[in-house]
């Protein structure tokens with residue numbers, strides 16, 4: 001089995017409850033154990049500003065699920081929480097589950113890009129990730145600590 005980091009985000013109808021419920025679903029996935037979870041953080045929307053602030057968290061799991069099988073499970077959980085894919089790119093959402101890192105793998109196909117493309121620039125990913133894995137180094141050799149230090153003017157608040 002391998003260690004996988006998953007990013008969670010929500011900013012529509014009771015986002016905190018959605019995140020907690022999604023974390024319970026992740027812990028219950030087949031061949032999977034939840035090994036760590038971050039605090040929940042609040043941050044202004046990156047992208048279109050005409051939407052609510054986001055609640056975000058990151059969890060670490062150990063799993064035997066292969067990447068695409070895990071992705072299918074994450075999309076099930078999103079759908080269970082009323083995720084409706086709307087036309088607007090980067091619009092508000094009930095629940096987003098992203099595979100941030102899958103062990104030390106780099107994956108690039110039509111359904112998956114791992115490490116997650118936004119990981120290095122997003123405080124709402126780096127901050128919770130640093131909380132649960134402060135020593136983490138990405139497959140490209142960059143450390144979470146260094147990436148976090150190089151981010152400025154992005155606000156975030158731990159709930």
Ligand SMILES: CC1(C)Nc2nc(N)[nH]c(=O)c2N=C1O
Nearest residue numbers: 009043044045046047054090124
């Ligand atoms: C719309 C976009 C890019 N902005 C976000 N902004 C924040 N703060 N948190 C998110 O999870 C998030 N997710 C997104 O997909």
